Amino acid sequence: MLGLPSAKQSLSARSARHLRRSVIPGFGLALGITVLYLGAIVLLPLCALILKASDVGLAQLWGILSSPRTLSAIRVTVTMALAATAFNAVYGLLLAWVLARYEFPGKRLLDALVDVPFALPTAVAGLALTALFSKTGWFGGPLEAIGLKVAYTPLGIAIAMAFTSIPFVVRTVQPVIEDLGSDVEEAGRSLGANDFQILWRVIFPAIFPAFLAGCSLSFARSLGEFGAVIFIAGNQPMKTEIVALLTFIRLEEYNYQAAAAIAAVMLAMAFLMLVVTNMVQAWNLRYLGRGDT
Amino acid sequence: MSQPPSERGHTEWMVTPVGAGPVARRVVLGIVAVVTLLFLVAPLALIVSSALSQGIGVFFRNLSDAGTQHAILLTVITAIIAVPLNILFGLAAAWTVTKFDFPGRTLLISLIELPYSISPIVAGVAYLFVYGSQGLFGPLLDYFGLKVMFALPAIVLASMFVTAPFVARELIPLMQVQGTDEEEAAVTLGASGLATFLRVTLPNIRWAVLYGAILCNARVMGEFGAVSVVSGNIRGQTTTLPLQIELLYQDYNVAGAFAAATVLTAVALVTILIKAVLERIAREIDETPVRPPA
Numbered sequence: 113m114l115g116l117p118s119a120k121q122s123l124s125a126r127s128a129r130h131l132r133r134s135v136i137p138g139f140g141l142a143l144g145i146t147v148l149y150l151g152a153i154v155l156l157p158l159c160a161l162i163l164k165a166s167d168v169g170l171a172q173l174w175g176i177l178s179s180p181r182t183l184s185a186i187r188v189t190v191t192m193a194l195a196a197t198a199f200n201a202v203y204g205l206l207l208a209w210v211l212a213r214y215e216f217p218g219k220r221l222l223d224a225l226v227d228v229p230f231a232l233p234t235a236v237a238g239l240a241l242t243a244l245f246s247k248t249g250w251f252g253g254p255l256e257a258i259g260l261k262v263a264y265t266p267l268g269i270a271i272a273m274a275f276t277s278i279p280f281v282v283r284t285v286q287p288v289i290e291d292l293g294s295d296v297e298e299a300g301r302s303l304g305a306n307d308f309q310i311l312w313r314v315i316f317p318a319i320f321p322a323f324l325a326g327c328s329l330s331f332a333r334s335l336g337e338f339g340a341v342i343f344i345a346g347n348q349p350m351k352t353e354i355v356a357l358l359t360f361i362r363l364e365e366y367n368y369q370a371a372a373a374i375a376a377v378m379l380a381m382a383f384l385m386l387v388v389t390n391m392v393q394a395w396n397l398r399y400l401g402r403g404d405t
Numbered sequence: 406m407s408q409p410p411s412e413r414g415h416t417e418w419m420v421t422p423v424g425a426g427p428v429a430r431r432v433v434l435g436i437v438a439v440v441t442l443l444f445l446v447a448p449l450a451l452i453v454s455s456a457l458s459q460g461i462g463v464f465f466r467n468l469s470d471a472g473t474q475h476a477i478l479l480t481v482i483t484a485i486i487a488v489p490l491n492i493l494f495g496l497a498a499a500w501t502v503t504k505f506d507f508p509g510r511t512l513l514i515s516l517i518e519l520p521y522s523i524s525p526i527v528a529g530v531a532y533l534f535v536y537g538s539q540g541l542f543g544p545l546l547d548y549f550g551l552k553v554m555f556a557l558p559a560i561v562l563a564s565m566f567v568t569a570p571f572v573a574r575e576l577i578p579l580m581q582v583q584g585t586d587e588e589e590a591a592v593t594l595g596a597s598g599l600a601t602f603l604r605v606t607l608p609n610i611r612w613a614v615l616y617g618a619i620l621c622n623a624r625v626m627g628e629f630g631a632v633s634v635v636s637g638n639i640r641g642q643t644t645t646l647p648l649q650i651e652l653l654y655q656d657y658n659v660a661g662a663f664a665a666a667t668v669l670t671a672v673a674l675v676t677i678l679i680k681a682v683l684e685r686i687a688r689e690i691d692e693t694p695v696r697p698p699a
């Protein structure tokens with residue numbers, strides 16, 4: 113459903129009925145490949161994980177999850193993911209606005225730069241950010257001179273998360289700003305509204321659902337981020353340890369039950385975020401649909 | 406998707422649009438420029454400058470390190486296996502959900518997108534519980550003496566999990582818009598299913614396939630979390646390039662780590678470049694008037 117309710121929308125009821133009696137061949141083969149691949153590559157491992165986690169037993173599960181170290185990792189991960197999302201909300205919105213509304217030299221380059229965090233491997237991003245913010249780095253030195261430590265602190269985690277998830281906000285909001293009709297804005301203007309009023313009462317409500325969808329994607333990605341974070345975090349238990357790393361550590365200790373339990377919690381968080389994002393996106397599409405008519 | 410400029414709002418303004426005033430424009434552009442330089446450009450610049458800081462000779466010596474060479478090879482092999490399989494899946498998945506309507510179609514679409522929202526670490530752990538010695542198939546694989554975990558098969562499988570939606574995601578919206586008319590016409594005129602696909606569908610979607618494949622390739626080559634769980638990180642054997650970066654970094658061989666990182670950075674930059682070019686081609690095709698049927 114994610115990102116795809118538009119699919120349903122564009123199919124009129126008539127063509128949907130038409131498709132049911134499609135003359136196009138290959139349905140069986142294509143469906144077969146799709147289901148086989150999804151089953152073997154995606155569903156089988158997830159089922160195995162859930163099976164393993166359900167083996168653990170409720171009391172033990174509770175013990176693993178309520179241990180101070182797990183709780184601390186969850187707290188650090190969620191708090192820093194929220195901080196990263198807050199930063200991306202502001203910067204991403206401005207970036208989307210600039211790309212959609214202004215013409216300026218270097219616009220194409222800026223547009224391409226937005227994709228860097230998606231194309232650049234997270235381990236490379238983590239390495240680069242750590243070097244930038246370490247004591248001897250380009251930013252780390254000056255920042256520590258004013259008493260701000262970034263590398264090996266929770267702040268570093270937030271920066272790594274923000275870097276890896278910034279394209280989500282930009283790429284969800286940008287097309288909506290581009291498609292925004294000028295008529296409502298002109299109407300507002302002719303009714304005597306000033307820039308701020310138009311921005312707040314006309315433009316922002318129109319892009320809000322897309323903005324929220326982008327933010328929830330950014331948050332979801334931040335919760336699961338591993339490569340970029342572990343380089344810069346310092347990985348101290350109870351201080352800068354994230355949930356993904358704790359899962360990894362439990363595996364290396366051959367504590368498979370704990371790893372399964374924590375991974376299952378991460379999976380549950382991912383499903384929850386998926387539901388939230390889908391709801392926001394469905395709302396977004398309804399909103400857009402209403403705006404069109 | 407992309408509209409010709411004349412249809413976009415901002416070229417038809419009778420009055421100054423919001424934020425188009427010289428002061429607002431300058432302030433917003435200034436903020437974005439500064440943050441982008443610090444946040445997106447600086448890491449890239451740092452990778453290149455660190456890799457080359459001790460001269461180009463040392464850079465190439467670092468790259469020719471046996472471990473790094475092996476990691477490059479392993480990464481390329483993984484991509485060679487995983488990317489084509491992913492393209493096949495993407496084509497089949499997009500064909501299924503855009504050319505046909507059937508019960509469970511929406512569920513299938515959600516499942517195709519699922520790996521996108523799951524942490525790579527979770528994917529790695531999940532694979533361990535299928536093929537690991539503690540896993541579902543572990544005893545069976547042991548019995549036959551097959552090794553999946555901590556070896557190439559697991560690395561490929563985990564990479565495929567993480568990138569499963571990439572090609573499908575590019576194709577589904579596009580094929581949705583294109584509809585089924587052309588294929589139906591071809592089939593009605595007697596073309597076989599394969600001919601219809603190759604001569605009618607594929608020319609319409611080839612740029613999207615290429616674009617999806619390139620993104621998928623970059624992600625396969627750069628995958629870290631899932632692969633670090635399933636590869637076992639055995640030095641010189643199962644370390645892909647991203648894992649090699651971490652190994653070198655832990656060995657305090659920062660220059661070596663940055664040299665290895667440069668390779669992946671180059672892959673990323675080429676990916677972005679090709680993406681920009683393909684988008685331009687797609688836009689030009691969009692804007693040319695529909696050609697009369699041949």
